[in-house]
Amino acid sequence: MVKLINESQMIMLPGGFSGGDEPDGSGKFIATTFRNPRVSEAVNELLKNRDGLMLGICNGFQALIKLGLVPYGEITDIKENSPTLTFNTVGRHISRMAYTRVTSVKSPWFSSVNAGDIFAVPISHGEGRFVANDDVLKTLIANGQIATQYVSPDGKQASDIEYNPNGSICAIEGITSPDGRVLGKMGHSERKGDNLYFNVPFEKDQKIFESGVNYFK
Numbered sequence: 592m593v594k595l596i597n598e599s600q601m602i603m604l605p606g607g608f609s610g611g612d613e614p615d616g617s618g619k620f621i622a623t624t625f626r627n628p629r630v631s632e633a634v635n636e637l638l639k640n641r642d643g644l645m646l647g648i649c650n651g652f653q654a655l656i657k658l659g660l661v662p663y664g665e666i667t668d669i670k671e672n673s674p675t676l677t678f679n680t681v682g683r684h685i686s687r688m689a690y691t692r693v694t695s696v697k698s699p700w701f702s703s704v705n706a707g708d709i710f711a712v713p714i715s716h717g718e719g720r721f722v723a724n725d726d727v728l729k730t731l732i733a734n735g736q737i738a739t740q741y742v743s744p745d746g747k748q749a750s751d752i753e754y755n756p757n758g759s760i761c762a763i764e765g766i767t768s769p770d771g772r773v774l775g776k777m778g779h780s781e782r783k784g785d786n787l788y789f790n791v792p793f794e795k796d797q798k799i800f801e802s803g804v805n806y807f808k
Contacts, residue, residue, distance in 0.1 A: 592624075596633040599643070600807050606649025606716075606779055618653025618676070618718075625658055631666045638664065638772060644699060644803055645773040649716055652676065652765070652775035661775040662727070662736050664768035674723035674731075674766075676777075680758030684717040688791050689756055690749075691764045691778055692742040695735040698771035699806040703798035709746055711793040712764075712778035714756065719777040721759040721766075728761060739765040739776060744792065774799075 596602065604621055625631060637643035638660075647655035653676050659667035662674060669675075679685055693701055693708045723731070731737050740748055740762040741755040748762045749755035755762045757777070765776030780799050788795050 593629050593633045596630070596637060599637070600641075601644040601646065601803055602634065602637065603645070604647040604651025604654050605781070606651055617650040618657050621650065621654035622657040625654065625666065634660075635665055638768075643772070644806060646700060646799070646803065647773075647775045648779060648781060649719070649777055652777055653718065655773065655775040660773045661766050661768055662731060664770060664773060672724055672727065674721065674727050676718055677720050677722055678718050679716070679720050679756070681752065681756075684715070685719075685756050686713075686715040687756060688712065688788070689714045689764070689778060690742050690744060690754060690793060691739045692746060692748075693797075694737045694740050695767070695771075697735040698738055698767045698774050700767075700771075700774045700799050700802050701738065701797070702802045702805065707746070709742060709744075709793050710797050711788065711791045711795055712780055712797070713782045714778050716757070716777060719757040719759070721757075721761075721763040721777075723760060723763075731763075731766060734769055736767050736769065736771075737761070737763055737765075738767050738774060739763075739778070 655661045688711050743754045767774050780797050783796050
């Protein structure tokens, strides 16, 4: 694994019920693997000295936040006041489309879209509610680290369960590291393709993966 990381320009941690999606399990399982000292050193080398990128979706986002890679930008010990992802306010798994607005294009992963663009993205998770204290929120806002937010169809930040399905604080769907090169998000941006979601309004393709590749061209 260390050899592969050393030969790579980006790391992606996928969602889709990684590790069986046991409650509070999948993210921890992935995070434990990446806390291996040799693996951790290789990841930090990639991000700090080789201008690499990292992306985590759903379970992958859970792992990134448990590692501290978002919002801090490096693998670090989690503090009591660190942000986290926890159980949806409805107390069960949710699977549906959600409207999300690009709040910041600081991240290379969003280089092909504009701030304010709205997308319809599939979500499927039981632990997707982002929570953080006021000080952390102020820092994320000031640094432009809030990448995407759940919104209503008219583009307004959503507070009700109809459009903020997991109850995330500040309607946060995705955040980045301080430099934007690490992105974690709950929505399954990889679940895109031709002939999908014809009856759902708004664009579906955030061009995240193309943007990541183009960063190195």
